[in-house]
Amino acid sequence: MVISREEKEYLIKELIIELHAKYDGSHKNLIVPRCPYCGKEGGKFGIYVGVETDKKKPFMTHCFKCGHTTKDVNQFLTDIGRSDLKLEEHASFAPVQIPEFFRLEEQEIDDELCVVEMPKSWKRCFRNDYLKSRGFVNDDYDYFPVGTTRGLNFKFDDYVIFQVIDSGDVVGYVSRHTWSKDDIEEYNNRAKRNGKYQIRRYSNSTENDFSKLLYNYDAIIEDETDTVILVEGIFDVIALTRKLILYDNHRVVPVATFGKKISDTQIYKLQSKGVRSVIIAYDADATDAINKTAIQLNEFFDVTIAKLMGNGKDFDEMDFWEVYDVFAYNLKTPIEFKLNTLDEKI
Ligand SMILES: [Zn+2]
Incomplete structure (x- = not known):
C-alpha cells in the first residue's frame, strides 16, 4: 500500500490523539500507553511510523505484553473503532519482521550505576598549569569539574582527575597523568630496569564499567x-x-x-x-x-x-x-x- 506523506502525517496526528500515543526517542515509533487488544498498561504497544523498509511497513503494530501484531493498517483502524480513518487502497503485506520498538521489549539493558567516591584528598581546581597548556579557560573549569589530590595522595601525584557525572551523581572518574607520553615511556623504561613502579597514563575508577557511561x-x-x-x-x-x-x-x-x-x-x-x-x-x-x-x-x-x-x-x-x-x-x-x-x- 502506498501511503502519501500527507496521509501519513494526518494518520499519525489522529492516532496520537486517539490513543494518547507519543513518539519514542528514535522518532520511528509511536508508543501507546495502553494496548487496544489486551488492555495492559505500561507502554508496551508500539506503532511503527518510520520509513518503509523490506521488513517494516508503516503503521504495523505490536504489543509486547500480549504479542498481538497487526500488519494491515486498515485492520488496525477497524480494531480500534476508527474505520473512518481507513485508507483507500488495499494490499496484502509480505511477511514482516517485528520491528525493534525501543523500550518495549523486555530487554536486559543494564544501565544501573553506583555512586563513586573520588580519590582521597581530591579537590576541584579552577586553574592548573597542565590544563592551561591544553587550552583550558575559566568556563572549562566551571562546566567540567576537574581537580587534583594536591600532593596529599601519592597514588595520584601528577594526575588531573575529572569527575564523570550522570543525573547529578559522580559515577566515575578519569585521571590523566600530566606528563607527555614520551616522558612517561622514558620514565617507565628506567623504572623497569630498576624494579620500580610504572606510571600509568590513565588511572580511572573501576566501580562502573565505562561502556555504561x-x-x-x-x-x-x-x-x-x-x-x-x-x-x-x-x-x-x-x-x-x-x-x-x-x-x-x-x-x-x-x-x-x-x-x-x-x-x-x-x-x-x-x-x-x-x-x-x-x-x-x-x-x-x-x-x-x-x-x-x-x-x-x-x-x-x-x-x-x-x-x-x-x-x-x-x-x-x-x-x-x-x-x-x-x-x-x-x-x-x-x-x-x-x-x-x-x-x-x-
Ligand atoms: Zn496487548
Missing part, C-alpha cells in the same frame, strides 16, 4: 537536545565545547564514549533522552571503528560523520577554523564516508 551526559536535555556529537574522550568534549562555544547550547552537545566504540547501553542512554541525530567525530585514523559505529547507530538515529583531517590533530590541537571546517564542510553520510575512506586505502 557517557561523558557530559547531563548536558543532554530531554526534548531540547536534538544532536549529539560523539567523540572519544573528555578532552575532545571540552575542546569542542570551547571552540564551538557550546557551553549553554543544549541543542548540540558533545559527548564522549571513552574510546572508538559505542555500547547498547550508551545507545539506549542517548535514545532515552530523545536525541534524534548523532554526528560521529572519532579520530581520523579510526575509519573501521567509525564505519562500525555508524551501522550500529543508523538503526536509531540520523547519522552523519565528521571527517577529521588526516593530519592526526585532535580537537584540542585544532584552531577554531579547523574545527569549523570539519562541521561546516566535512560532514558525510555513512555511505559517503565509507566510499571516501575506501579510496584512501587503495
Whole structure:
C-alpha cells in the first residue's frame, strides 16, 4: 500500500490523539500507553511510523505484553473503532519482521550505576598549569569539574582527575597523568630496569564499567537536545565545547564514549533522552571503528560523520577554523564516508 506523506502525517496526528500515543526517542515509533487488544498498561504497544523498509511497513503494530501484531493498517483502524480513518487502497503485506520498538521489549539493558567516591584528598581546581597548556579557560573549569589530590595522595601525584557525572551523581572518574607520553615511556623504561613502579597514563575508577557511561551526559536535555556529537574522550568534549562555544547550547552537545566504540547501553542512554541525530567525530585514523559505529547507530538515529583531517590533530590541537571546517564542510553520510575512506586505502 502506498501511503502519501500527507496521509501519513494526518494518520499519525489522529492516532496520537486517539490513543494518547507519543513518539519514542528514535522518532520511528509511536508508543501507546495502553494496548487496544489486551488492555495492559505500561507502554508496551508500539506503532511503527518510520520509513518503509523490506521488513517494516508503516503503521504495523505490536504489543509486547500480549504479542498481538497487526500488519494491515486498515485492520488496525477497524480494531480500534476508527474505520473512518481507513485508507483507500488495499494490499496484502509480505511477511514482516517485528520491528525493534525501543523500550518495549523486555530487554536486559543494564544501565544501573553506583555512586563513586573520588580519590582521597581530591579537590576541584579552577586553574592548573597542565590544563592551561591544553587550552583550558575559566568556563572549562566551571562546566567540567576537574581537580587534583594536591600532593596529599601519592597514588595520584601528577594526575588531573575529572569527575564523570550522570543525573547529578559522580559515577566515575578519569585521571590523566600530566606528563607527555614520551616522558612517561622514558620514565617507565628506567623504572623497569630498576624494579620500580610504572606510571600509568590513565588511572580511572573501576566501580562502573565505562561502556555504561557517557561523558557530559547531563548536558543532554530531554526534548531540547536534538544532536549529539560523539567523540572519544573528555578532552575532545571540552575542546569542542570551547571552540564551538557550546557551553549553554543544549541543542548540540558533545559527548564522549571513552574510546572508538559505542555500547547498547550508551545507545539506549542517548535514545532515552530523545536525541534524534548523532554526528560521529572519532579520530581520523579510526575509519573501521567509525564505519562500525555508524551501522550500529543508523538503526536509531540520523547519522552523519565528521571527517577529521588526516593530519592526526585532535580537537584540542585544532584552531577554531579547523574545527569549523570539519562541521561546516566535512560532514558525510555513512555511505559517503565509507566510499571516501575506501579510496584512501587503495
Ligand atoms: Zn496487548
